[in-house]
Amino acid sequence: MALESYLSQAKNYASELKLNAIKADLDETIMDAEKNNLSYAEFLCRLLQKEYDIRHYNLTQSRIKNACFPYKKYFEDLDISALPDDAQNKLKHLxxxxxxxxxQNVILSGNPGTGKTHIAISLGIKACLEGYKVFFTTVPLFITQLKELKSSRSLRAFQNKLAKYDLVILDEFGYISSDKEGAELLFTNISIRTGLKSTIITTNLSFDRWNEILGDPIMTAALTDRLTHKSFIINMNGSSYRL
Structure with a gap:
């Protein structure tokens, strides 16, 4: 059988098996193998590596997209020296x-503009790059979503999905107060993950002011206790990082 026929068959097999990178690069990989006198094992390894690399890249990009970040921020973009001292000290471990x-949970607490959201997103993207499943939202949007799901009787399915995320990031806790229903939904759905999976919360309020948002001292105390158990609490009070 002629080489062209073998190549055609190989591409058909690759297409049927959905090995698209192998199909696209087969001619080039064979030419490279002949030029460099590669062994069969080296040739096969390089061929499979190309397929692995493209699939790994696509999966990573899919995780970042599905996480719903409002924008992309990476650790390489952080000016660590401009962050509050507590963040500088704990960032390496995080x-x-x-x-x-x-x-474990992470709570970034401090005045606006000090880099809380940037740190949270950069941790989330790094987690996506390393294979973790991540979900990002703001607390006001999260509460609205939970209410809508409850009304449509589809909250249970979402809760099952929420429990499977390796990391959930809840941004902007404290900017908008919640009614009783919203506070209860927030409490319930954060509690689902307590002690099992990680949650990052960014807030501009100290713990003693969380009751202003939730409106229930008992619920506030219970939520604070659950979130701070086994958590990293980072003091983000300082000069504006944005400026």
């Missing part, structure tokens, strides 16, 4: 992502 493996 960037290792060990807190995700251990189901």
């Amino acid at each position: 960037s290792s992502l060990k807190f995700i493996d251990e189901g």
Whole structure:
């Protein structure tokens, strides 16, 4: 059988098996193998590596897209020296992502503009790059979503999905107060993850002011207790990072 026929068959097999990278690069890989006198094992390894690399890249981009980040921020973009001292001291450990493996929470608390959301997003994107499943939303949007799901009787399915995320990032806690229903839904759905999976919360309020948002001292105390158990609390009070 002629080489062209073998190549055609190989591409058909690759197409049927959905090995698109192998199909696209087969001619080039064969030419490279002949030029460099590669062994069969080296040739096969390079061929499979191309397929692996493109699939790994596509999966990573899919995780970042599905996480719903409002924009992309990376650790490389952070000016660490401009962050509050507590963030500088704890950032190295957080960037290792060990807190995700251990189901620990992270609370970034401080005045506006000090880099809370930037740190949260950069941790989330790093987690996506390393294979973790991440979900990002703001607390006001999260509460609205939970109410809509409850009204449509589809909240249970979402809760099952929420419990499977390795990391959930809830941004902007404290900017808009919630009614009783919203506070209860927020409490319930954060509690689902407590002690099992990691949650990052950014807030401009100190803990003693969380009752202003939730409107229930008992619920506030319970939520604070659950969130701060096994958590990293980072003091983000300082000069504006944005400026």
